[in-house]
Amino acid sequence: MVWDSTIIAYGTEAQKKRLIPKILSAEEIWCQGFSEPNAGSDLASLQTEARLDGEHYVVNGQKVWTSYGWVGDWCELVVRTDANVPKHKGLTVLLVDMKSQGVEVRPLRQMTGESEFNEMFFRDVRVPAENVLGKVNDGWNVAVSTLMHERGAYGSRLHPLFKRNINRLIELSRKFQKNGHAAAQDPLTRQKLAQCYAEIEIMRLNQLRAFSRITATGAPGPEGSIQKIFWSELNQRLQQVAQEIFGPYGQLLGGDSHAVDKGIWSYGYLRTRGNTIEAGTSEVQRSIIGHFVLGLPKSY
Numbered sequence: 001m002v003w004d005s006t007i008i009a010y011g012t013e014a015q016k017k018r019l020i021p022k023i024l025s026a027e028e029i030w031c032q033g034f035s036e037p038n039a040g041s042d043l044a045s046l047q048t049e050a051r052l053d054g055e056h057y058v059v060n061g062q063k064v065w066t067s068y069g070w071v072g073d074w075c076e077l078v079v080r081t082d083a084n085v086p087k088h089k090g091l092t093v094l095l096v097d098m099k100s101q102g103v104e105v106r107p108l109r110q111m112t113g114e115s116e117f118n119e120m121f122f123r124d125v126r127v128p129a130e131n132v133l134g135k136v137n138d139g140w141n142v143a144v145s146t147l148m149h150e151r152g153a154y155g156s157r158l159h160p161l162f163k164r165n166i167n168r169l170i171e172l173s174r175k176f177q178k179n180g181h182a183a184a185q186d187p188l189t190r191q192k193l194a195q196c197y198a199e200i201e202i203m204r205l206n207q208l209r210a211f212s213r214i215t216a217t218g219a220p221g222p223e224g225s226i227q228k229i230f231w232s233e234l235n236q237r238l239q240q241v242a243q244e245i246f247g248p249y250g251q252l253l254g255g256d257s258h259a260v261d262k263g264i265w266s267y268g269y270l271r272t273r274g275n276t277i278e279a280g281t282s283e284v285q286r287s288i289i290g291h292f293v294l295g296l297p298k299s300y
């Protein structure tokens with residue numbers, strides 16, 4: 001839903017034929033090599049460079065926070081191919097086989113205890129020139145297309161999960177006690193549960209709106225940022241309500257026999273902190289909405 005969409009939009013026929021079936025069948029896992037130690041929100045400042053040498057690009061540099069880098073078969077890698085033009089104009093996207101010589105992936109430990117994302121180092125990695133996605137030095141547009149698909153469509157994957165969580169939370173609120181009553185009888189808890197329930201329905205409708213636009217125009221629009229802010233902040237609110245219902249039990253990790261639902265709620269609370277950062281921070285999403293949806297002048 002992210003890489004396949006970008007490859008459909010920018011790939012050559014050979015790239016589409018080789019790569020898309022295995023993305024759809026999940027035989028090949030992809031990762032997104034965008035962020036670097038000095039380039040996150042300001043992605044266009046990235047420094048990983050690729051130099052053309054005959055039929056290959058030679059890549060050197062470092063990426064960071066790469067989700068699923070450790071299981072990735074392929075990487076959509078954004079590199080600098082021209083350092084002598086304005087920063088947005090010297091970028092290119094390469095499709096990199098993660099088994100190439102010179103690729104090193106190191107785990108980064110998150111506060112959940114798992115290592116979902118990674119640092120990636122590229123040392124003289126040779127990538128066939130035919131693996132350029134889109135045009136050379138047009139990588140900014142290709143990368144933005146990936147981000148817009150990610151922001152516009154990700155909510156569809158998350159909606160069933162949120163729905164499952166709110167239903168389970170409503171069930172558990174009848175069992176957990178608050179001020180001598182079931183939490184479900186506490187007026188404030190009831191308000192918060194109902195609010196989350198309503199917002200999850202809004203999230204579903206926002207997603208349908210985003211899909212309608214993609215169906216009508218073939219591409220996601222900047223309003224995908226509305227959905228990104230909405231689901232990420234909603235998920236944090238939902239997990240906060242869960243913690244309020246469970247009290248200290250909510251903080252227990254999976255290995256503890258008193259943990260609620262084998263620790264999925266303590267895990268969820270910690271993992272949702274990253275939701276408002278991944279795929280672009282909430283501040284950046286609000287800037288995009290301000291400029292591209294509301295027509296406000298660009299921030300300086």
Ligand SMILES: Cc1cc2nc3c(=O)[nH]c(=O)nc-3n(C[C@H](O)[C@H](O)[C@H](O)COP(=O)(O)OP(=O)(O)OC[C@H]3O[C@@H](n4cnc5c(N)ncnc54)[C@H](O)[C@@H]3O)c2cc1C
Nearest residue numbers: 032033034035040041065066067274277278279280281283
């Ligand atoms: C769980 C998780 C998974 C991730 N997966 C990937 C991945 O697979 N691939 C990948 O490439 N990256 C990934 N990232 C990295 C993510 O895209 C970046 O962390 C994010 O873009 C922010 O960049 P940064 O961390 O460098 O923070 P910075 O850009 O340094 O931002 C720091 C703070 O300043 C604010 N800020 C920065 N610029 C502005 C501005 N212009 N206006 C207002 N506020 C601003 C930000 O909102 C933030 O609060 C992941 C991150 C997380 C948390």
